Amino acid sequence: MNLPKLFEEKMQTLLGADYEKYIQCFEEERHYGLRVNTNKISVEDFLKIAPWHLEPIPWIHNGFYYDGEVVQPAKHPYYFAGLYYLQEPSAMTPADRLPICPGDKVLDVCAAPGGKATELGARLKGEGLLAANDISSSRAKGLLKNLELFGIGNLLILNEEPGNLTKIFAEYFDKILIDAPCSGEGMFRKDKKMIKAWEEHGPSYFSKIQKNIIMQAASMLRPGGMMLYSTCTFDRSENEQVIACLLEQCPEFELCEIDGYDGFSPGIPKGAEEENLNLNKTVRIFPHRMKGEGHFLALLKKKERGFEDDKSQKGHALSGKLPEELEEFLQLVKRSFDRSRFEINNGKVYYMPTGLPKMQKLRFLRTGLFLGEVKKKRFEPSQAFAMNLKKEEYPFVLNFPCTDERVIKYLKGETLDVSDLVQENDKGWYLVCVDGYSLGFGKLLSGMLKNKYLPGWRWQSSR
């Protein structure tokens, strides 16, 4: 492996006697990880149906290693059912160590493509709010897809420079994740292109951006709230020094212990000032100490300010009657909907999270769960709604075993002959499932299922 000279010298200083072990890692295979979506399936149940050999990732309760040289979990119907996310093992750590409770208002500031946001959303269990932001509009589209695939409905997907969020969301969130853009030194083994990118934009370029983002995020955290900062790089200027900068400018923040694991290394403070900031509570993941590529994590708490009024603006109640065709569909669904949370724009129906402030002038891709569209006297349920529904919540289900060839045909967008599974006169919207987990909708007539799987999500033969 040809590493930049400057990088090698820096790592020698940082790691001292461990440097040789670190360099040897480049001769070893990378590690592939899969994280179970516990919002859809328990780890125990997933292990009963998983068709590949999986090894537990010891510090992540729902994370597993798989042999990426032999199997392709992205090419399996369970992937399309949103049962898991494929993620480098050390990258699973930040969302895992930010303590999320159902009902929290959570912000992921740099969220695309959603590796961490999908876990944060799963932990909310459908309660509270996940606001997932990314500055890049193309990457934010991928983020939307991944969150909808995971079945997460209590959503706000933003595409903003974080500075534009600070006024609207001042001290609004209970938990914030900043998985900052960085020079990516921890990705060199996994992706050689990162070395070239590092030569163009190195640590000093990113350090300024990171200091800005962390200060902006800090202002959106409520007193008593918690914030986790992470990068996938090793340079101190993007890690400990960013945290030192926050602690110096915002004394209301303090570092917290992160749930430990043998392979974790403590942060690396330099000099008396940094020593005094408890930076050894931050965590470093090095590839020569555990089976993960490399990360930095700092968990922070904003101190309480004593008694506080709840300043979050309550959402404005959206009253009024719902269109009949929507009402008819919702009556089939075994779930209690809060009438005040529906919003309809140009026929598109959304089920909104509660307690959102007014968000004029912000660029966003999605607020709430997109339920579907009211079109000329009919309601068409959406792909996102299908992914959010559990099989037990809808009465008309076509549940195929994974081995039925119609599963792949459905994912490819083909019409299905299901006359063996239904009565001749059965008709209407059916939820298509694989082994009990929803994939999408189809419309039944005379034993044939018209395919309503979202065209942009279809199974590509070349995948």
Ligand SMILES: C[S@@+](CC[C@H](N)C(=O)[O-])C[C@H]1O[C@@H](n2cnc3c(N)ncnc32)[C@H](O)[C@@H]1O
């Ligand atoms: C490390 S990646 C995030 C990965 C993501 N958290 C995940 O787990 O899938 C950093 C992201 O920050 C975004 N970004 C870059 N500059 C930004 C900024 N100033 N504000 C917000 N996001 C930014 C990039 O578009 C990129 O998607």
